[in-house]
Amino acid sequence: MSETTQREAPLSTTAERQAVTSQAGATPSRDWVIVTRGIKREYDMGGEIVRALRGVDVAIRRNEYVAIMGPSGSGKSTLMNIVGCLDTPTAGEYWLNGTLVSSMKDDELARIRNKEIGFVFQTFNLLPRATALHNVELPLVYAGMSARQRKETAAYALERVQLTSRMYHKPNELSGGQRQRVAIARALVNNPSILLADEPTGNLDSATSSEIMKVFEELADQGQTVIMVTHEADIAAHARRVVALHDGQVSSDTRREHFVAQNSTAIEAKQ
Amino acid sequence: MLFFESIRLALSTIRAQKLKSFFTLLGVCIGVMFLIAVVSIVEGMGRYMEQDLIGKLIGVNSFELRYRPNINIGDVDPSVWESYRRRPRLFHDDVAPVIAALPEGARWAVVSDNNLPVSSRYSGGPRNAQISAVEGEFFAIRKFEIAEGRDFTPQELSMGTPVVIIGPDVVKRLFPTVSPLGRELRMGGLPYMVIGVLKAQGSAIGLSFDNQVFAPWQAPVHRLLNRVPQIIDAVIVQVPSAAQMTEAQERVRQVMRVRHRLRPGQPDNFTLQTSESALAFWNKLKRYLVLAGIALPAIGLVVGAIVIMNIMLVAVAERTREIGIRKALGARRADILSQFLVEAATLSTVGAVVGIALGIGLAKFIAAVSPLPASVASWSIIVGVALGAGVGIISGVYPASRASLLDPIAALRQE
Incomplete structure (x- = not known):
C-alpha cells in the first residue's frame, strides 16, 4: 500500500524533492523554513511499539500557507508536535530555519519554541486568570523582555487582531472568536518563523470559523508562514498547499486547486 | 521579572481562595506566631531581670x-x-x-x-x-x-x-x-x-x-x-x-x-x-526557655511545610494545562521550577508575616494580662520572615520539580 500511496504523492516541485532527499545531515538552503527527512516517531505503549510516523519527508518554503490533513490516527498531531518542537523524532532529521532541532535538548527546544514558533490551539489555551494583554505578553516574558516594552509589543499584537478594546478582559469575558484572536496575537507577538495552528476552528461555529480563517488568510498574505493541522477538508481548502497524512506517511502533497478539485464533494457538503 | 510575576500570581491566588489559603498558611502562621511570642517574652523577661529586678535588688x-x-x-x-x-x-x-x-x-x-x-x-x-x-x-x-x-x-x-x-x-x-x-x-x-x-x-x-x-x-x-x-x-x-x-x-x-x-x-x-551572680541562674534558665521557644514553633513549621507541599502538589495537578501552555510558549524547566518555588515561598512568607503580627499581638496581650513583660526582638522578626520563605522553598522543591518535568504535550492534553 505504501508503495502506491508514495507514488501517488508527488512532492510539489523538484526543488522540494531536492531539499528533502539531498544527503542526510546537509543544511537545507535558506529558502526552506522546514525540512524533515525520514522522520519516524515510535511510542512504547507498555511493551507494544506504536509507529505514529513512519518516515515523513516534508519541505516547507518561507511564506507558505500549508494545511496538514488527515484522519485521526494518521499521525498529524505527532507531526505537529515535532514541527512545533514539543517533541523530538525517534529517527530522522528536522531542520527548522537551517538549524537541526531534532537532536536538541529540552531547554534548547523551549528557546526555539519561544523564538520560532507561534502556537494556536483548538481549545485556545489561554491562561484563565490572566487578561488578554497578559496572555499575549507571556512569550515575551520568557524571551526576557522588559515589562514596559513587553506591554507595548503585546498591545500592538492585539491591535493587529482588532482586539485593542478587549485588552484588559479575561478569557471568560470574551467570545470564542475573540479568544482565538487573542491566541493568534499571542502566537504572533514574538515574530515567529512559523505560525502553527492545531484545529484552530475546531471549537468555533461556522461563522466564527470563517472569520478566523480570514485572519489566517490575511497573515499569509502579509508573508507569514502558516502551518495548519486539521481533519476537515473545507478548512484545509483555505490553505494554498495541502499535505495529507495517512498511517504515519505523506499520502498526498498538492496545490490547493488540485485538492479542491479532488475533494469538491466533501467541501461543498460543508459549505 | 519572572520573579515578580510569580509573586503577583501567588498573591492573587491567596486573594482568590481565602479559606484555602488560610488553612494552608495556618501551620506556618502558628509556628512563627509562637516563635515571636516566646522569644519576645523570654527577651522581655531577660531585659526585666537584668535592668529592673536585679537592678532594684542590688543596684x-x-x-x-x-x-x-x-x-x-x-x-x-x-x-x-x-x-x-x-x-x-x-x-x-x-x-x-x-x-x-x-x-x-x-x-x-x-x-x-x-x-x-x-x-x-x-x-x-x-x-x-x-x-x-x-x-x-x-x-x-x-x-x-x-x-x-x-x-x-x-x-x-x-x-x-x-x-x-x-x-x-x-x-x-x-x-x-x-x-x-x-x-x-x-x-x-x-x-x-x-x-x-x-x-x-x-x-x-x-x-x-x-x-x-x-x-x-x-x-x-x-x-x-x-x-x-x-x-x-x-x-x-x-x-x-x-x-x-x-x-x-x-x-x-x-x-x-x-x-x-x-x-x-x-x-x-x-x-x-x-548582680552578675544573681543573673547567672537566669542566664541558665533563659537557655532552656529559648530552646523551648525554638522547639515548639519548629513543630508548627514542619506541619506547615507538609501542608504547603500538599497544596502545591494539588496546585501543580490543577494547573497542569497552564504548565503545558507556558512550556509551549517557551518556558524552560528553570522558569517553571522558579515559578512554583517563588509561589510556595510567597505563600508561606505571607503566613509568616501574619504570624509575626499575631505573635507580637500575643506577646503584648500576655504582657498586659500577666506580670511577664514582653519585648519584641527585631532579630526574631527577621528570623520569622526567613523561616517563612525557607519553609516555602523547602516544601516547594518537590512539587515545583514535578511541575518542571511535566511533558508539555501530555500537559496540554489534560482537561
Missing part, C-alpha cells in the same frame, strides 16, 4: 557583703544550705573597717531588714511591711526617690532619731485618708514620725517594693530585726565604674577574712553578692 556597679546569698533563684544543694547556716553573722562592728578599705569615690550603705507589723491610729489593725534599718547612702545606691517630704539628715542617721520614710503602699494601708507627713506610725510599740514618702517602684513577680518602711539604722527598731541587736544583714557597696568592682570586692574580702580569722586556703565564710 548598678554594686555588690553586697552578706553572710550568705539572699537571692537564690537556682537549685542550691542542702549541704550548701547547711554550710550557710553555720557561717558567722555580720555585725555592726564590721562596718567601719570595711568602709575604711573601700576605694576612692565608693558609696556604701548598711541595711538590716525583716517583715514586721506596723500600725497607725488612722487605720485598722497592724499591717505587715518590710522594715529596713539603713545607714549610709541607701536611697542613692538603690535609686529610690522621695516623692514627698525629705531624706534622713546625717544627725538623724547617727543618733537613731525615730523617724521613718515609707513606701506608697504603706501610705495606702496606714494613712488611707490623711497625709502621712508629720504623723506617727508604731513599730514594736514605739512611735516613729513619717518624714518622707517614696516614689512608687512597682512590683516584681509578686514582690512589692512599695510596702516598705525605712528607719535610721541606729533607731530602736533595728533591735527587732535580728536575734542579736548588733547583727546587720548587708553592707552595700557601689563603685563609680564597673572596672573598680573587682578591686573593691577584693579589698572587702581581705578585710573580712582577717576579721573572721580565716587562714589562707580556707574558703570565705561570707558572700560578696553581685
Whole structure:
C-alpha cells in the first residue's frame, strides 16, 4: 500500500524533492523554513511499539500557507508536535530555519519554541486568570523582555487582531472568536518563523470559523508562514498547499486547486 | 521579572481562595506566631531581670557583703544550705573597717531588714511591711526617690532619731485618708514620725517594693530585726565604674577574712553578692526557655511545610494545562521550577508575616494580662520572615520539580 500511496504523492516541485532527499545531515538552503527527512516517531505503549510516523519527508518554503490533513490516527498531531518542537523524532532529521532541532535538548527546544514558533490551539489555551494583554505578553516574558516594552509589543499584537478594546478582559469575558484572536496575537507577538495552528476552528461555529480563517488568510498574505493541522477538508481548502497524512506517511502533497478539485464533494457538503 | 510575576500570581491566588489559603498558611502562621511570642517574652523577661529586678535588688556597679546569698533563684544543694547556716553573722562592728578599705569615690550603705507589723491610729489593725534599718547612702545606691517630704539628715542617721520614710503602699494601708507627713506610725510599740514618702517602684513577680518602711539604722527598731541587736544583714557597696568592682570586692574580702580569722586556703565564710551572680541562674534558665521557644514553633513549621507541599502538589495537578501552555510558549524547566518555588515561598512568607503580627499581638496581650513583660526582638522578626520563605522553598522543591518535568504535550492534553 505504501508503495502506491508514495507514488501517488508527488512532492510539489523538484526543488522540494531536492531539499528533502539531498544527503542526510546537509543544511537545507535558506529558502526552506522546514525540512524533515525520514522522520519516524515510535511510542512504547507498555511493551507494544506504536509507529505514529513512519518516515515523513516534508519541505516547507518561507511564506507558505500549508494545511496538514488527515484522519485521526494518521499521525498529524505527532507531526505537529515535532514541527512545533514539543517533541523530538525517534529517527530522522528536522531542520527548522537551517538549524537541526531534532537532536536538541529540552531547554534548547523551549528557546526555539519561544523564538520560532507561534502556537494556536483548538481549545485556545489561554491562561484563565490572566487578561488578554497578559496572555499575549507571556512569550515575551520568557524571551526576557522588559515589562514596559513587553506591554507595548503585546498591545500592538492585539491591535493587529482588532482586539485593542478587549485588552484588559479575561478569557471568560470574551467570545470564542475573540479568544482565538487573542491566541493568534499571542502566537504572533514574538515574530515567529512559523505560525502553527492545531484545529484552530475546531471549537468555533461556522461563522466564527470563517472569520478566523480570514485572519489566517490575511497573515499569509502579509508573508507569514502558516502551518495548519486539521481533519476537515473545507478548512484545509483555505490553505494554498495541502499535505495529507495517512498511517504515519505523506499520502498526498498538492496545490490547493488540485485538492479542491479532488475533494469538491466533501467541501461543498460543508459549505 | 519572572520573579515578580510569580509573586503577583501567588498573591492573587491567596486573594482568590481565602479559606484555602488560610488553612494552608495556618501551620506556618502558628509556628512563627509562637516563635515571636516566646522569644519576645523570654527577651522581655531577660531585659526585666537584668535592668529592673536585679537592678532594684542590688543596684548598678554594686555588690553586697552578706553572710550568705539572699537571692537564690537556682537549685542550691542542702549541704550548701547547711554550710550557710553555720557561717558567722555580720555585725555592726564590721562596718567601719570595711568602709575604711573601700576605694576612692565608693558609696556604701548598711541595711538590716525583716517583715514586721506596723500600725497607725488612722487605720485598722497592724499591717505587715518590710522594715529596713539603713545607714549610709541607701536611697542613692538603690535609686529610690522621695516623692514627698525629705531624706534622713546625717544627725538623724547617727543618733537613731525615730523617724521613718515609707513606701506608697504603706501610705495606702496606714494613712488611707490623711497625709502621712508629720504623723506617727508604731513599730514594736514605739512611735516613729513619717518624714518622707517614696516614689512608687512597682512590683516584681509578686514582690512589692512599695510596702516598705525605712528607719535610721541606729533607731530602736533595728533591735527587732535580728536575734542579736548588733547583727546587720548587708553592707552595700557601689563603685563609680564597673572596672573598680573587682578591686573593691577584693579589698572587702581581705578585710573580712582577717576579721573572721580565716587562714589562707580556707574558703570565705561570707558572700560578696553581685548582680552578675544573681543573673547567672537566669542566664541558665533563659537557655532552656529559648530552646523551648525554638522547639515548639519548629513543630508548627514542619506541619506547615507538609501542608504547603500538599497544596502545591494539588496546585501543580490543577494547573497542569497552564504548565503545558507556558512550556509551549517557551518556558524552560528553570522558569517553571522558579515559578512554583517563588509561589510556595510567597505563600508561606505571607503566613509568616501574619504570624509575626499575631505573635507580637500575643506577646503584648500576655504582657498586659500577666506580670511577664514582653519585648519584641527585631532579630526574631527577621528570623520569622526567613523561616517563612525557607519553609516555602523547602516544601516547594518537590512539587515545583514535578511541575518542571511535566511533558508539555501530555500537559496540554489534560482537561
